[in-house]
Amino acid sequence: MRVHTKAYAKINLSLNVFNSENGYHNLDSVVSTVDLYDEIIASKRKDDRVNVIMRGIGEDVLNGSNNNAYKAAMLFKETFKTKGMDIKIVKNIPLAGGLGGSSADVAGVLNALKELFDVDADVKPLADRLGSDSGYLLTGGFAKISGRGEVVEPILSDVELWIVLVYSETGVNTGDCFKKYDEMQSAQKQSDNEKLINAIVGGDLLSVAKEVGNDLAGPAISLCDEMAKNLNALKALSPLCTSVSGSGATTFAIFETRELALWARDKLLRQGYNAEAVPTVNPQKAKKRRFLFA
Secondary structure (H helix, E strand, C coil), X not given: CEEEEEEEEEEEXXXXXXXXXXXXXXXXXXXXXXXXXXXXXXXXXXCCCEEEEEEECCHHHHCCCCCHHHHHHHHHHHHHCCCCEEEEEEECCCCCCCCCHHHHHHHHHHHHXXXXXXXXXXXXXXXXXXXXXXXXXXXXXXXEEEECCCEEEECCCCCCCEEEEEECCCCCCHHHHHHHHHHHCCCCCCCCHHHHHHHHXXXXXXXXXXXXXXXXXXXXXXXXXXXXXXXXXXXXCCCCEEEECCCCCCEEEEECCHHHHHHHHHXXXXXXXXXXXXXXXXXXXXXXXXXXXX
16 A cells, blocks of 8 residues: 655744743744645555655755654654555755755654554654654644744634745755854844734734744844845735745745735746745645555
């Protein structure tokens, strides 16, 4: 049997950073998954070997036993005493882009293996060990995440936001970004997440836009000059708001409608930017495009 599933990227609509404890920063962030994903194909083996092969974006960097997808497979195997598995990951989420690609693969692998081996147990504790967003990305949708990302509070809303992403040629290392944040100690106004959540639940796009923000935007831009250019290109198209996802280097804008987002994407592409238009998505409610092969 073979399981084929999707591992969705996320964006940070807000990201408030607080003082670090034991070397880690505490976060308070409102997030959503978007319709951009890596594909996970998993099948059983008769022996105990675990093979993980990646294709697509960054495969030369990610193949090997040190990536988190492989660690997720090994941890699942050891925890649930299964046989081995072959896993193929088709990468579409940019590396070091602040979109949670590595965490998405952890979540995608764990979800695929749960189905493959018919395991009902909660795998969030495993996901939390391997990536700050991995536990959240097991389910996705709108949510508030806090602490180091392990505290997940789902936000129930059917609102759909249309996002234009602009990718940078160079990524931003998350550790370097937090170090720069500590150095800069910027006094940026933090997002009011209570207002943001209420706006999402109520489908009030203008109020959503007012609270979109990221404490790591300044540090990330200082590490990647290209991001400032990308943000200015987005702002020139009069979106509802612009921001940075995670620790960069992806910038994004929210537009009022699908048509405006597609128009903005096409204009950016003609100008030479690497842009993509995607809606927010709730994987739990979206039509399943997962295929089982006997």
